Amino acid sequence: MSEPTYTHILKEGLWVNNPGLVQLLGLCPLLAVTTNAINGLGLGLATLLTLTASNVTVSLIRHVVRPEVRIPVFVLVIASIVTIIELAMNAWLHDLYLILGIFIPLIVTNCAIIGRAESFASRHSVDRALLDGLAMGAGFTLVLVTLGGMRELIGQGTLLSQAHLMFGEYGRQLTLTLVDDYRGFLLAILPPGAFLGLGFLIAGVNIINARREKKAALKTLPIGQPSEA
Amino acid sequence: MQYRQIIITTIILLLFAMMGTLMVAYTFEQTRDQIAANERATLLRKLHRLIAPEQHDNVLLEDAVSVRDEALLGSDEPVMVYRARKNGEPVALVIAAIAPDGYSGSIKLLVGINVDGTLSGVRVVTHRETPGLGDAIDEIRSDWIHVFDGKSLQAPDLSRWSVKKDGGDFDQLTGATITPRAVVKAARNALLYYRDHQEALFAPTASD
Numbered sequence: 220m221s222e223p224t225y226t227h228i229l230k231e232g233l234w235v236n237n238p239g240l241v242q243l244l245g246l247c248p249l250l251a252v253t254t255n256a257i258n259g260l261g262l263g264l265a266t267l268l269t270l271t272a273s274n275v276t277v278s279l280i281r282h283v284v285r286p287e288v289r290i291p292v293f294v295l296v297i298a299s300i301v302t303i304i305e306l307a308m309n310a311w312l313h314d315l316y317l318i319l320g321i322f323i324p325l326i327v328t329n330c331a332i333i334g335r336a337e338s339f340a341s342r343h344s345v346d347r348a349l350l351d352g353l354a355m356g357a358g359f360t361l362v363l364v365t366l367g368g369m370r371e372l373i374g375q376g377t378l379l380s381q382a383h384l385m386f387g388e389y390g391r392q393l394t395l396t397l398v399d400d401y402r403g404f405l406l407a408i409l410p411p412g413a414f415l416g417l418g419f420l421i422a423g424v425n426i427i428n429a430r431r432e433k434k435a436a437l438k439t440l441p442i443g444q445p446s447e448a
Numbered sequence: 449m450q451y452r453q454i455i456i457t458t459i460i461l462l463l464f465a466m467m468g469t470l471m472v473a474y475t476f477e478q479t480r481d482q483i484a485a486n487e488r489a490t491l492l493r494k495l496h497r498l499i500a501p502e503q504h505d506n507v508l509l510e511d512a513v514s515v516r517d518e519a520l521l522g523s524d525e526p527v528m529v530y531r532a533r534k535n536g537e538p539v540a541l542v543i544a545a546i547a548p549d550g551y552s553g554s555i556k557l558l559v560g561i562n563v564d565g566t567l568s569g570v571r572v573v574t575h576r577e578t579p580g581l582g583d584a585i586d587e588i589r590s591d592w593i594h595v596f597d598g599k600s601l602q603a604p605d606l607s608r609w610s611v612k613k614d615g616g617d618f619d620q621l622t623g624a625t626i627t628p629r630a631v632v633k634a635a636r637n638a639l640l641y642y643r644d645h646q647e648a649l650f651a652p653t654a655s656d
Binding site for chain 1: 456457460461464465468469471472475476478479482483486489490578579580581588589622623
């Protein structure tokens with residue numbers, strides 16, 4: 220199998236095959252924690268770290284593991300990595316752990332991780348698996364932050380509230396109150412808001428993709444011939 | 449030949465299981481003391497938000513007893529009480545009481561009570577209340593929890609210890625009544641427990 224180029228891997232993770240919007244993997248944590256942008260960012264970064272570590276490990280062991288037992292081995296690898304990350308954060312980044320701690324076990328339920336292990340990392344070289352983990356993780360983080368930001372903005376009229384939980388005291392200045400004395404729109408913060416928000420995001424992506432395809436189709440037409448509209 | 453395959457596959461799986469377990473066990477060993485120290489430090493920091501460090505000279509985390517009272521402390525399990533003393537005299541204590549009737553299950557609290565029966569404050573330790581509504585009881589989300597500072601069973605009067613919607617003195621939260629109602633009740637019950645057991649609560653532990 221020919222190895223995909225680095226740009227191709229980046230494009231796949233961030234847009235074409237985005238785990239949150241196109242593959243629709245890892246919806247459980249995605250829908251559950253995106254009540255504001257900071258929560259989204261927290262879970263996104265933790266997922267990015269796990270995904271990258273598991274991709275690299277799976278790629279390293281891909282010649283050793285037999286096909287019949289590959290799935291249990293991947294599950295073992297992912298569960299070990301998540302547990303180790305959780306313990307290490309609890310010990311050495313305790314303040315961050317207190318905020319993100321509840322999200323980290325959720326990562327085990329994220330099928331995007333085993334999905335990438337099976338469909339990409341187990342078939343490609345370590346450098347590409349590493350980049351794929353970073354790109355997919357970043358794509359997932361972008362969706363989480365966008366959806367969290369949308370729900371936060373509509374639900375309580377702010378952006379990046381509680382940023383100090385992640386960035387320390389400096390973070391307080393980052394919080395934007397866009398509508399003063401906003402009465403709040405509860406639906407956006409409650410679970411239905413997550414489904415509605417994700418639906419609108421996917422619709423948006425589909426519109427953009429459809430427009431692009433149309434443009435691309437127009438460009439490929441030979442000059443001088445009118446298109447059959 | 450087939451048996452060979454099966455055995456090799458089994459050995460591979462076994463090796464990975466052992467490696468994974470070893471790595472997790474090693475990390476656990478390496479981090480255990482640090483995590484325990486972090487948890488103690490976090491608890492102490494929370495206690496010190498209710499009892500200022502200069503108010504006492506004993507070791508809060510060691511001068512602790514556990515008491516059990518399902519009706520007033522919200523749990524059929526024993527809850528911890530941390531005592532603060534200065535020169536051997538009781539100053540204040542913190543009861544790790546539980547509000548059992550939150551909107552989504554129990555709310556774990558720390559109720560700080562000065563020796564004169566006034567609240568030094570209440571803090572929420574863990575809860576699962578609705579994000580954006582009930583979670584405003586958490587100090588990092590809003591200032592609501594400070595309504596308890598300085599309150600006692602005399603001020604306001606015991607009959608006024610409920611949220612305004614129920615005819616009491618305490619503000620409810622926008623869009624959430626059940627959560628503040630549970631916290632107000634738990635704080636009142638902790639004060640009642642303290643009123644009835646003050647002597648026993650400050651009694652030195654038998655091992656001292």
